[in-house]
Amino acid sequence: MLRPMMKSLAVVVALALALTLGMATAPVLAQEPPRIVIGSAVIEPMPIAVPTFIDEGGAGDYAREISRVVISDLEGTGFFRNIGEEAHISKVTSFDGGVAFEDWKAINAQVLVTGAVSVAGDRITVKFRAYDVFNGNTMEGAALQFAGTTDGWRRMAHKVADVIYSKITGEGGYFDSRVVFVSESGPKNARLKRLAVMDYDGANVAYLTDSNSIVLAPRFSPAGDRIVYTSFETGFPRITLMDVASLDRRALEEQPGTMTFAPRFSPDGRTVVFSLERGGNSDIYLLDLGSGALSQLTNSPSIETAPSFSPDGSQIVFESDRSGAQQIYVMPAGGGEGTRISGGEGRYGTPVWSPRGDYIAFTKQNAGRFHIGVMRTDGSEERLLTASFLDEGPTWAPNGRVLMFTRETSGAGGQTSLWSVDITGRNLKQIPTDGPASDPAWSPLLP
Amino acid sequence: MTLAAKSLLLIAVLGLAACNNPDRYGAGAGGAGGAGGAGGIDTTGLGDPSNPTSIAYFNQTVGDRVLFAVDQATISPEGRAVLAGQAQWLMTNTGYAAIIEGHADEQGTREYNLNLGAKRAAAVQNFLISQGVPAGRLRTISYGKERPLEVCSEEACYAKNRRAVTVLSAGAGV
CATH class of the missing domain: 3.30.1330.60 (OmpA-like domain)
Incomplete structure (x- = not known):
């Protein structure tokens, strides 16, 4: 009875969960659609088939390129394995024609994605349908059409992949997103830095500043239309606000004798939380972008920095060395003493609240190594995901299930690069960039 | 040191400022130092x-x-x-x-x-x-x-x- 079902990874995962939870296995499992539970012990990637999208008129290379990006997005998660076209028994020749499910079952494809692309002038239309092969039907909500201008073709591919990923995992998508980062060049002792932005997978790089001033740690606004970062453009480190469309920028706080750094938007985008240093001591402040009103949230003779709001805006996580070494604290958004949540060996910095609200990512330094890790918002369930000479500065994918961070190699030729890893520690990989890169920050999912 | 040697040293400094290290000699440093010349280079x-x-x-x-x-x-x-x-x-x-x-x-x-x-x-x-x-x-x-x-x-x-x-x-x- 169970043997034929074992073909379906979904069933294996569901069964494992059911056994773990001590539940009886119900016969209804046979009809469960393809499912991956992120965070469970996934044994191997789910086999899928994405035959090249059909050209329904004028699509040319777009159909093939869009198919390629969809496959790249899905395989890039580590949860999917695309079955190459050479192994396909059926050819999909018509988007609305019937599907020979037996042919896809025979090659063990759990999910079949068919698509069609048409182009007229600078307008492109992409439609797709994802099938549950073993149940022989279209997956619910996974038959959609996107239309726009041809220069947005990669975004449409990402949107297709986001829908498929989301339907199968139950998590939000994250492929149709951008990452702002610092592009680096030059030797270690005279590094040149400039702000850049790219698609989450490293494509479509655009530069936002020249490299005349040091720039550090850019962060997107909740709507993705603005960036805050630290710039030395005035000669001193200053938190700076940039409009992404116009590239207009202005320093936000220019009190002489102070340094401002580590800015981050509040979830409503109206305020920026950051560190202000005066006389060697930094505390956390909140700046209202509309009124310019400044309020002080911490008041301590130690280093308070790297603040990050909870997604509901009610709390702020930050780092402080008030105990003698960097540790992570949570305080109400209005300020206060804060409660320490990190407790293991070593030092904890750069906490970032997940957009899902369930975890806090951080940089840990212990015994001469750096790690990216996650913990629950009360500090429990600490899990280190990476280890290297220098890993730091995690940023969350919009779905709160993947992190990107900076890795730097050691020595005179040490270089930075961007890496991503999922919150279970799987799928560690480098993001392709033209040159050295640091300080990534993920945008929200694009509209 | 002769005046010529001093001038050479000064030229060397200017040369350095012109070719790289923008953060030390960049636009901001001129403003902050209060002695910035044209182009914000502090000489x-x-x-x-x-x-x-x-x-x-x-x-x-x-x-x-x-x-x-x-x-x-x-x-x-x-x-x-x-x-x-x-x-x-x-x-x-x-x-x-x-x-x-x-x-x-x-x-x-x-x-x-x-x-x-x-x-x-x-x-x-x-x-x-x-x-x-x-x-x-x-x-x-x-x-x-x-x-x-x-x-x-x-x-x-x-x-x-x-x-x-x-x-x-x-x-x-x-």
Whole structure:
């Protein structure tokens, strides 16, 4: 009875969960659609088939390129394995024609994605349908059409992949997103830095500043239309606000004798939380972008920095060395003493609240190594995901299930690069960039 | 040093400013130093190191920097001796202002190191003020771990990178 079902990874995962939870296995499992539970012990990637999208008129290379990006997005998660076209028994020749499910079952494809692309002038239309092969039907909500201008073709591919990923995992998508980062060049002792932005997978790089001033740690606004970062453009480190469309920028706080750094938007985008240093001591402040009103949230003779709001805006996580070494604290958004949540060996910095609200990512330094890790918002369930000479500065994918961070190699030729890893520690990989890169920050999912 | 030699030195400084290191000589530094010329490039003659009123003498003989222990911003006894000399020199040569640059080694997160550099710069600033240097002639800046002097990833390099450097510029105040 169970043997034929074992073909379906979904069933294996569901069964494992059911056994773990001590539940009886119900016969209804046979009809469960393809499912991956992120965070469970996934044994191997789910086999899928994405035959090249059909050209329904004028699509040319777009159909093939869009198919390629969809496959790249899905395989890039580590949860999917695309079955190459050479192994396909059926050819999909018509988007609305019937599907020979037996042919896809025979090659063990759990999910079949068919698509069609048409182009007229600078307008492109992409439609797709994802099938549950073993149940022989279209997956619910996974038959959609996107239309726009041809220069947005990669975004449409990402949107297709986001829908498929989301339907199968139950998590939000994250492929149709951008990452702002610092592009680096030059030797270690005279590094040149400039702000850049790219698609989450490293494509479509655009530069936002020249490299005349040091720039550090850019962060997107909740709507993705603005960036805050630290710039030395005035000669001193200053938190700076940039409009992404116009590239207009202005320093936000220019009190002489102070340094401002580590800015981050509040979830409503109206305020920026950051560190202000005066006389060697930094505390956390909140700046209202509309009124310019400044309020002080911490008041301590130690280093308070790297603040990050909870997604509901009610709390702020930050780092402080008030105990003698960097540790992570949570305080109400209005300020206060804060409660320490990190407790293991070593030092904890750069906490970032997940957009899902369930975890806090951080940089840990212990015994001469750096790690990216996650913990629950009360500090429990600490899990280190990476280890290297220098890993730091995690940023969350919009779905709160993947992190990107900076890795730097050691020595005179040490270089930075961007890496991503999922919150279970799987799928560690480098993001392709033209040159050295640091300080990534993920945008929200694009509209 | 002859006038020609001095000129050569000045040209060398200008050349350096023109070709790279925008952060030290960039648009901002001119504004902040109060002595920025056209294009915001701050130009100061270093002078002859044998002349005790020259910047070169300050840098080489008085000593322009102090070093710190890991994670610390406490000034060592050796550091205090150097800074006492700096204070003496600054009070004698009142035509100069200074920006104290605080730096950290690469062991540490970016934000933390920015603050650590600021603490080191502030410690030097406070010491110089305590020795009688007018506060109005001193400013601080932190570069965190952004501008290491030495590039190896060993303590021999880290020790030289954990520093606060007193950078002089012509002008009585900042």
